[in-house]
Amino acid sequence: MxxxxxxxxxxxxxxxxxxIIGRASTMFDQLIVAILRNPNKSPLFTVEERREMxxxxxAEWPNVQVEVFHGLLVNFAREKECRIVVRGLRAISDxxxxxxxxxxxxxxAPEIETxxxxxxxxxxxxxxxxxxxxxxxxxxxxxLVPPIVEKKLKEKFKKERG
Ligand code: PNS
Numbered sequence: 001m002x003x004x005x006x007x008x009x010x011x012x013x014x015x016x017x018x019x020i021i022g023r024a025s026t027m028f029d030q031l032i033v034a035i036l037r038n039p040n041k042s043p044l045f046t047v048e049e050r051r052e053m054x055x056x057x058x059a060e061w062p063n064v065q066v067e068v069f070h071g072l073l074v075n076f077a078r079e080k081e082c083r084i085v086v087r088g089l090r091a092i093s094d095x096x097x098x099x100x101x102x103x104x105x106x107x108x109a110p111e112i113e114t115x116x117x118x119x120x121x122x123x124x125x126x127x128x129x130x131x132x133x134x135x136x137x138x139x140x141x142x143x144l145v146p147p148i149v150e151k152k153l154k155e156k157f158k159k160e161r162g
Contacts, residue, residue: 004028004084004115005077007069010035010050011043012149013057014131016123020088023117025061032080033058037070044132044156057146074109083112090119090127136160 006024010017010033025031033054037047045053047068058064069076077085085105087098102114119126126144135141135153142150 001030002028002084003030003032003080003082004086005032005034005073005080005082006086007034007036007073007076009038009041009043009128010054011041011045011128012050012131012145012152013054014123014126014128014145014149015143016088016090016119016126018057018146019120019123020086020117021058021064022061024086025064028084029063031061031064031086032082033064033066034073034076034080035066035068036073037068039070045152049152053146053148053152056148072108074105074112077112078109085112085114087114087116088119089116090124 004024004027006021008017021031021033035047035050035054043050051066051068054066058066067076067080073085085102087102089095089098098116105112105114131141131144132153134144136157141153145153
């Protein structure tokens with residue numbers, strides 16, 4: 001049984017994340033999408049909202065499961081018996097940050113391997129931050145995020161505008 005973990009903030013999930021999840025789900029028996037509960041960040045969506053959006057968006061892949069973690073990723077990967085951590089690489093600019101995390105994680109847990117999947121070209125410009133900015137100022141995010149996220153973003157910013 002080869003089980004992998006795909007960690008992130010997912011605030012919110014984008015079609016770029018889904019591209020990685022869909023492809024990784026074909027490579028492993030089980031894929032755990034792990035949402036970080038990070039007390040140092042103030043996310044737009046609560047962990048519960050992010051979990052709900054993820055669960056709906058990954059429903060088509062029966063071997064993908066969504067979990068929330070806090071603390072060190074490697075501790076959670078060990079707890080869930082995941083030997084592989086998956087991360088997406090969009091551009092060369094991601095490389096430095098991602099290799100730093102991968103090397104720190106290997107120092108902490110040498111038995112866990114990080115593998116990188118190259119994001120599909122059509123999502124190479126996409127991240128959660130730009131999605132939030134577009135939605136905040138009334139732009140259309142339909143092609144960038146799953147339908148549930150588009151809906152939740154509209155609700156969130158409608159409330160903020162009052
Ligand atoms: O989507 P993100 O915010 O780029 O994901 C970053 C994440 C969650 C993978 C990373 O911040 C993480 O694993 N945090 C948990 C704390 C940890 O393990 N730190 C040590 C490695 S830097």
